[in-house]
Amino acid sequence: MIISAPTDFREAAQRCLPRFLYDYIDAGAFDELTYARNTQDFKEIELRQRVLKGVEPDDLSINMFGRDWALPLALSPVGLSGMYAKRGEAQVARAANKAGIPYAMSTVSICSIEEVSQGLTQPIWFQLYVLRDRGFMKHVLDQAKANGVTTLVFTVDLPVTGIRYKDKRSGLTGPWRKTRRFAQALTRPHWALNVGLMGRPHTLGNISKYQGQPTGLLDYKEWLSENFDPTITWTDLEWIRDYWDGPLILKGILDPSDVPDALTLGADGIIVSNHGGRQLDGAVSSIRALPAIVEAVDGRAKVLMDGGIRSGLDLVKALCLGADAAMIGRSYIYALATRGEAGITELIDMYIREMRVVMTLIGAETISDLDRAKLAKVDF
Numbered sequence: 551m552i553i554s555a556p557t558d559f560r561e562a563a564q565r566c567l568p569r570f571l572y573d574y575i576d577a578g579a580f581d582e583l584t585y586a587r588n589t590q591d592f593k594e595i596e597l598r599q600r601v602l603k604g605v606e607p608d609d610l611s612i613n614m615f616g617r618d619w620a621l622p623l624a625l626s627p628v629g630l631s632g633m634y635a636k637r638g639e640a641q642v643a644r645a646a647n648k649a650g651i652p653y654a655m656s657t658v659s660i661c662s663i664e665e666v667s668q669g670l671t672q673p674i675w676f677q678l679y680v681l682r683d684r685g686f687m688k689h690v691l692d693q694a695k696a697n698g699v700t701t702l703v704f705t706v707d708l709p710v711t712g713i714r715y716k717d718k719r720s721g722l723t724g725p726w727r728k729t730r731r732f733a734q735a736l737t738r739p740h741w742a743l744n745v746g747l748m749g750r751p752h753t754l755g756n757i758s759k760y761q762g763q764p765t766g767l768l769d770y771k772e773w774l775s776e777n778f779d780p781t782i783t784w785t786d787l788e789w790i791r792d793y794w795d796g797p798l799i800l801k802g803i804l805d806p807s808d809v810p811d812a813l814t815l816g817a818d819g820i821i822v823s824n825h826g827g828r829q830l831d832g833a834v835s836s837i838r839a840l841p842a843i844v845e846a847v848d849g850r851a852k853v854l855m856d857g858g859i860r861s862g863l864d865l866v867k868a869l870c871l872g873a874d875a876a877m878i879g880r881s882y883i884y885a886l887a888t889r890g891e892a893g894i895t896e897l898i899d900m901y902i903r904e905m906r907v908v909m910t911l912i913g914a915e916t917i918s919d920l921d922r923a924k925l926a927k928v929d930f
């Protein structure tokens with residue numbers, strides 16, 4: 551399939567992956583309203599076209615958490631990435647490293663932090679969930695530190711897993727799941743050979759090491775549901791701030807009322823996120839939530855956002871609404887599933903090309919020129 555635009559990777563990924571995996575990525579919670587709104591609300595934003603401003607945006611770099619990055623773009627944590635491409639997390643990390651942008655690797659990854667960190671010139675970011683087992687949390691934080699990770703992304707929007715009906719319909723869970731998954735894998739022979747067979751082991755790299763026994767795809771949901779803890783409050787998290795001396799980014803803040811607690815905890819960054827519409831259906835889209843959070847933070851921490859970004863054009867809009875940087879999830883995962891590391895590199899190049907064109911057309915020379923004044927209409 552010829553890939554012409556960043557969004558083309560979605561259909562291409564659907565052709566490459568067995569249904570249970572494509573649907574797992576493509577799922578939102580309940581009726582998927584928030585998932586749909588995340589992308590739809592970007593379409594509602596209008597930009598101001600300016601002419602003869604003599605700008606040629608070349609440098610798209612930013613400085614964030616004490617480092618220079620080539621772009622105001624980062625790759626969000628996506629669980630099980632090693633199921634979408636052979637040793638997927640390692641491929642994502644190499645592509646991010648090459649592009650000079652951050653990659654936040656998920657707790658629930660197929661590869662271990664150690665495997666992913668090998669041969670990189672910049673450290674990955676590591677994402678951790680709030681879990682019942684504090685011993686595991688400390689173990690994995692120690693692993694991260696030992697592998698040069700300095701930035702921790704702490705996801706706070708998953709006290710329970712959202713209900714995603716697609717997973718049951720597709721055969722990821724539910725009756726006859728093994729048989730259904732096997733049958734679906736046979737329809738994707740390239741995936742079956744490269745990832746299904748040659749991409750093994752399919753254990754959860756960081757978790758099996760701690761448990762001392764292989765933890766496979768099947769055990770993943772069980773382990774997670776046993777370990778998420780809805781009783782945890784802000785004060786239970788104070789030890790994390792003491793334990794982690796590098797930048798701490800809280801992921802999953804959607805309401806400005808939660809900002810004071812996040813800042814009191816000592817967050818250096820906040821990711822405005824609804825988990826890609828996978829948790830609370832009916833929640834506001836991330837882009838709509840962004841401006842109020844930027845206002846509440848008032849420069850006391852970096853504000854990032856994710857949810858619904860599918861192009862360089864979307865990224866520019868998020869920056870105009872006040873984000874210091876934005877992150878993508880599905881957009882790069884579809885590229886990973888289609889062409890691995892090279893696919894992500896191709897995707898990032900498309901984002902850069904789009905950003906440069908859009909910035910020229912709105913008269914913005916640098917990233918710091920992107921502000922609300924560049925928008926014609928936004929109803930939020």
Ligand SMILES: Cc1cc2nc3c(=O)[nH]c(=O)nc-3n(C[C@H](O)[C@H](O)[C@H](O)COP(=O)(O)O)c2cc1C
Pocket residue numbers: 574575576588626627628629656657658677705801823824825826827828856857858859877878879880881
């Ligand atoms: C398949 C899938 C798995 C995900 N796994 C994680 C995860 O392990 N940890 C986490 O913090 N967020 C996870 N997320 C949420 C993403 O980090 C991100 O918030 C979301 O994908 C952003 O929306 P977008 O896909 O529209 O860009 C996952 C999202 C998807 C689609």
